[in-house]
Amino acid sequence: MAGKEKPMELQNQASYRNLQRREEAEHSSPKSAELLRKLRIMEANQQxxxxxxxxxxxKxxxxxxxxxALTFIPNILAVVFMYADLFVSGEQKAYCNTSWILDVGPNLSMAEQLNLTLPRYKNGSFMTCRMFLPVTWDLDSIIKFGLNYTQPCSQGFVYPESKTRSIINEFDLVCGEDFSPEAAQSMFMTGLLTGALIFGFIGDKLGRYPCILxxxxxxxxxxxxxxxxxxxxxxxxxxxxxxxxxVGHAISSMALTVEWVVGEHRAHSIILSQSFYSLGLMFLSGLGYTFPHWRLVxxxxxxxxxxxxxxxxxxxxxxxxxxxxxxxxxxxxxxxxAAERNKRTIPLPLLDKLQVPGKKVANASILDFYSNSQLRKVTLVMVIVWFTVGHSYSTLTLKMEAFGVKQQLIEIIPGMMGMPARLCGIFLFEHFGRKWSMAGALFQGSFMNLLIPFIPSDLKTTLLLLIxxxxxxxxxxxxxxxxxxxxILPTVLRATGLGLVTLAWASGIIVSLALMTWSPPYISNYIGYVxxxxxxxxxxxxPETQNLPHVDILEHFSIYKRSRRSNKKLSKEILLAESKLYSEVNQEVIRNTLLNAMMEPEPDLFSSPVSSKEASTNNQEEGQALGRS
Structure with a gap:
């Protein structure tokens, strides 16, 4: 009898120690949350x-x-349309059209015509927006006595020094009707705002294919x-x-690429395709300097x-x-x-298991960005980050323009160097993950923007290098x-979500253009700081998305969730998630993994150690109890 009581007493002591370890594991919320996250990922992979x-x-x-590769060509051409204003709206020196004097002096050269009919500034150059009042005198009288009264240009303009045809001299955008590149860019960005929402909705409602077409x-x-x-x-x-x-093509092609490519190739494909913007700038530069007429461009x-x-x-x-x-x-x-193109064969049992994700066909709308708490939190942070990126980049560009750099060089030089810079993103993603790579790049770019106001203005080379x-x-x-x-965005709302973040990016650019153009610079700087x-x-x-599975519906979005529940509920949720996986995954492997990870026996200096055989027996008994529960 005593022999039976002693083993029973040892077993109760071991169970008590296991219970203590379980309670300690329940109070370790960060570790439990990580276990729960891994379980969710495993469940998502199984589904x-x-x-x-x-x-x-x-892959x-x-x-x-x-x-x-099909996304490369549209990206190259997108740059042509985005920055075409740099080459079709070049500065043109305009003078008033004074062809009225040819009625009395038809043999006058252009230089003689301007000399007789245009007033001059104190430095001797011709005024660009004023002309002498036409008179009915003969040519000799005009040459002898000269003209005195001036008026604004009334018969259009001439551009004797221009060798190319641009929208400036095509539509006479001078003398109060000046063409504003900032206004044109704001109009373009406004189109991005509305287009991002419209095509984001179309991409999720009708599909990626019709949206791209x-x-x-x-x-x-x-x-x-x-x-x-x-x-x-x-x-x-x-x-x-x-x-x-x-913007419709950019959003839809990005969503299509991500949904066809898996693993580490997802991010690589997008970064690689965007690196070809540099080739687009080279193509645009060739067009701009080759063709003398803006329409041919x-x-x-x-x-x-x-x-x-x-x-x-x-x-x-x-x-x-x-x-x-x-x-x-x-x-x-x-x-x-696709398998035929890859010369691969998909096993029929795999195709037979293919089904709709979730319990029914997913229905989602833009309102889910508000109603789903996890999606709302992630989207709100991304919107703030995208606004910051757009605002900071546009502010840096306008600051470079303030130093007298030609407008073409402001975009072309960073654009040309952007290819190796973007390709570095692949290296950063692989070695430091998505989250901290983005944080580092954003910090470096924004820090340069915030540092520039404190650099003396006479250090022009240093300022341009920082920009x-x-x-x-x-x-x-x-x-x-x-x-x-x-x-990170779920398939059911991927295009709409990309449209929202693009809208935030364009909003940052528009705000920067407006503040830098019509308000003191320090206001834009303050907004950049905040x-x-x-x-x-x-x-x-x-959340970090590296090596995580695709998320198709909102119900699966919980794999990114950081649980803030009480420790007791968290431990219970771990056990429930574990039991759900038993039907798909090796039960013994998961049971042992969870028990070992949650219990992790620590050396007890004040009690006698338990043999490894006894600990293994206790773990097996507890695992069986969990299985029965």
Whole structure:
């Protein structure tokens, strides 16, 4: 009897020690939260049947490489349309048209005509916006007595020193009707604002494929249409429509790429495609300096867009979007077509398991960005960060312009150097993860912006170098933020979410343009200080997405959730999540992993140690109890 009581007493002591360890594990909330996060990731992986098919399809085969390559050409052409104003609105010195004097002196040269009919400044140069009042005298009288009374230009303008035809001398945008590049850029960015919302909604409602086709059609219509406008108002309208189409293509192609490419290739593909903006600037520079007429720049800049018509035959639809919308059979056809292109075979059992994610077809709207607490928090932080990036980059650009640098060089030099800077984002993502790589790039770019006001203005070279470094850092952060935003947003709202963050980015640029143009510079600096501090302080709220599975519906968005529940509820949730996984994953492996991770026996200096055999027995008994529960 005593022999039986002693083993029973040892067993009770071991159970008591295990219970103590369990209670200690319950009070270790950070560790428990991490375990819960891992369980959620494992559960998401088990539910994502499409991930297994993608593995069989090939992570980055010929099909995926062709898909990524198809995004290069639109990105190259997008830069042509975004920065075309730099080459078609060059400065032109205008003089009043005084051809009235040719009626009395038809053989006068242009120099003689201007000398007789235009007043001069004190330095001897001709006035650009005033002319002498026309008279009915003969030529000899005009030469002998000269003209005295002046008036504003009344018969248009001439541009004797101009060798090219631009929108300035085409529409006489001088002398009170000056063309403002800032206003034109604001109009373009306003188009991005509305286009981001419209095409974001279309991309999630109708699909990535029709959205890309619709945006390509808009690029062709508004791109070629810009070449035939007859007024500056028509020119701005077509630029506005063109920005709609460009942002629609950018959002939809980004979502399509992310949903077809898996693993580490997701972010790499987006960053690589955006690196080709530098080639677009080179192409635009060649057009601007080759063709003497601004209309030819748009004609030949839009001509390669005709290749995009072929997208109607070669572009696939996203299988993830099709599954979210309940179109399982169409998704299977797209996957089989991709497998044929990759020369791979998808096992039929995998295709048979393909089903709609979740319990039913997902229905979502833009209101879910408010109603879903986790999505609302992440989106709000991303909106603040995107506003900061847009505001800081635009402010740096305008500060460089204040130093007298030519407007073309302001965009071309950072753009050319942007390719290696963006490619560095791939290295940062792989070695430091998404979250801290973005934080570092944003801090460096914003810090340069905040440091410049404290540098003496006579150190021009130092200031320009700081501006250039800040622009390159922010260019890198833009590419990384696009890749991160596309990764973290759920498939059901991915295009809409990309539209929202693009809207925030464009808003930052517009605010910077308005404040730097019509208010003292320190106001824009103060807004930059506040938004930068706020963005960096909220960065900890963004989850890390490296090596995480795709999120298709809002119910799966909880894998990014940081639990703040009480320790007791957290421990209970871990056990419930563990039991849900038993049907899909090896029960013994998960049970032992959880028990070992949560209990981690520490050396007790005041009690006798328990043998490894006894501890193993206790763990097995407790595991069986969990299984029965």
């Amino acid at each position: 994502d049947k499409l991930a297994n098919i993608m593995e069989a399809l090939g 980055f085969g010929p099909f995926q490489r062709r898909l990524v 619709l945006s390509n059609l808009g690029i062709i219509i508004f791109g070629f249409g810009t070449s035939f406008v007859t007024s500056i108002n028509q020119y701005l309208f077509f630029r506005f429509g063109l920005s709609h189409s460009l 748009f004609v030949f800049g839009t001509a390669p867009v005709l290749f995009l018509v072929s997208f109607i035959w070669i572009l696939p639809e996203s299988p993830r979007w099709l599954l979210v919308k309940g179109k399982v059979e169409e998704a299977k056809q797209e996957l089989l077509s 250039l470094v800040g622009q390159l850092s922010l260019s890198t952060s833009i590419s990384m933020f696009f890749a991160y935003s596309a990764e 938004s930068t501090i706020l963005s960096l302080s909220l960065f900890y709220m963004l």
